[in-house]
Amino acid sequence: MGVLVEGEWKDQWYDTKSTGGRFVRWQSPYRHWITPDGSPGPTGEGGFAAEPGRYHLYVSYACPWAHRTLIMRELKGLQNMISLSVTHWLMAERGWTFDPGPGVVSDSVNGARALYEVYLADNPKASGRATTPLLWDKKQRRIVSNESADIVRMFNSAFDGVGAQPGDFYPEPLRADIDALNDHIYDTVNNGVYKAGFASTQEAYEEAARGVFATLDELEKRLDKNRYLFGDRIVETDWRLFTTLVRFDAVYHGHFKCNLRRLIDYPNLH
Template identity: 65%
Template sequence: MGRLVDGVWKDEWYDTESTGGKFERPETRFRNWITPDGAPGPSGEGGFEAEPGRYHLYVSLACPWAHRTLIFRRLKGLEEMIPLSVVHWRMKENGWEFREGPGVIADPIHGADYLHQVYTAADPHFTGRVTVPVLWDRKRGTIVSNESAEIIRMFNSAFDGVGARAGDYYPEALRPEIDRINARVYSHVNNGVYKAGFATSQEAYDEAVAALFDTLDWLERILSDGRPFLLGETLTEADWRLYTTLVRFDPVYHGHFKCNVRRLIDYPNLEAYGRRLHAHEGVGELFDLFHANHHYYESHENLNPQAIVPKGPEVHIADGRESTGVTLRQAGPRKMRPGSAV
């Protein structure tokens, strides 16, 4: 864990002393947009036209924020257009690394050993956290964006005119409701598990956990009428933004982040919903339980000093169980060749 300060890497944990023990996520810094014709998007500057082969995506298979972009890359058929690099699951004093390991895909552009070298390639004087995902522009030699919420919207529509698969997960008529759900889910679930896990005071932890489970209760009620997705029959980005936290909840957040008031499998509607999303169009193949477990339990020394990775739980939404009772067991980490698609 660490950050860059004027282009120099510093091994620093998050500052919670100044916030009364609360974890506050820093804002992402690169906020440009790929658009069909290169016109400026909602933020940043223009000049990033949707072109196959121009952009490169850096991700972690452990990270729920990066996981969103992998899902949209799959759903929109962008895997050949936008190649991929995958960092190692263990994040220690050098931050995200490209050391050799199952599932790691090296950086073919910079030959970087560490992800922070990609950031300084874009801005030699960058100051801030070095996070995934990162969307790189080969033509201009810079980072387009490191904001997952915006990258998935680019993937959703920017490449539609150059061969992307049909499908709109942010339809205009539903945007106000999608945005409303996203705001609560982001604050209290996606980021809420981190607020609980990284809290350094009882008060901050209690506040985060209360908001987290209040929101999970709310989501359970939304799904209680039998609807397949959060907005009824229409599958939207709100579902995918929630899914990447749900799939990690019982294996990781329940124990490691002390989010243990209830398990996800204690919510019958949410669990069935999570399994439904996991089984959708090959999306489940993009979740790597090995990377997720080993990243969290091996990387956070302050939470798990001995870096012991637990064996359980056996039952969670990515365990392969289907309504027929068939169980497809995960075979461990997958080996990938450089440049292969996840």
């Protein structure tokens, strides 16, 4: 685990001292959008038009945020339009690497041996965390985005005019409700498990762990009568929840100490 400081890689763990033991997630600084015609999206600059073969996605299979983008790439049939690199499962002193290992797909675009080198290919003086997922523009040789929520949305619709499979996981009439439930699930479940796992005081840990289970209890009830969170239609919120739930008993219950209950104890969520 490490961080880039003005182009130099420094091996260091998250500092939670300044935040009362609380883990505060680094906000993604790369927030451009691929759009059908290259016009600017909700944030960042324009110039990223949807073209098959132009973009490359970097993921780690361990990462629930990257997992969302992989799912949307599959659901929308973008596998042949958006190429892929997969890091080694272990994140150690050099962060995510492309060292040989099971499932690793090396970097055919930038030839990076560690993911932070891709951040440096965008800007040799880059500062910040070298996180996955990371979406790269081969044409302009720069980063489009490293925010999974945005990447999921781009994949959902930007490529519809150039051969993506049909399917809309962010339907217009539900958008406000989807946004609100996404925020709640992000804060208390997707990021909630990290806040519990990385807390360095008892108080911060308890606050986060209890929040995780309060929301799981709520969602369990919500799914009493519905197959999916918004009825019988699956939307991005279900997939965003899924990537945390699928890791819950294997990872978060033990490793992140979210252990009041297991996922298997929730019949509807399980």
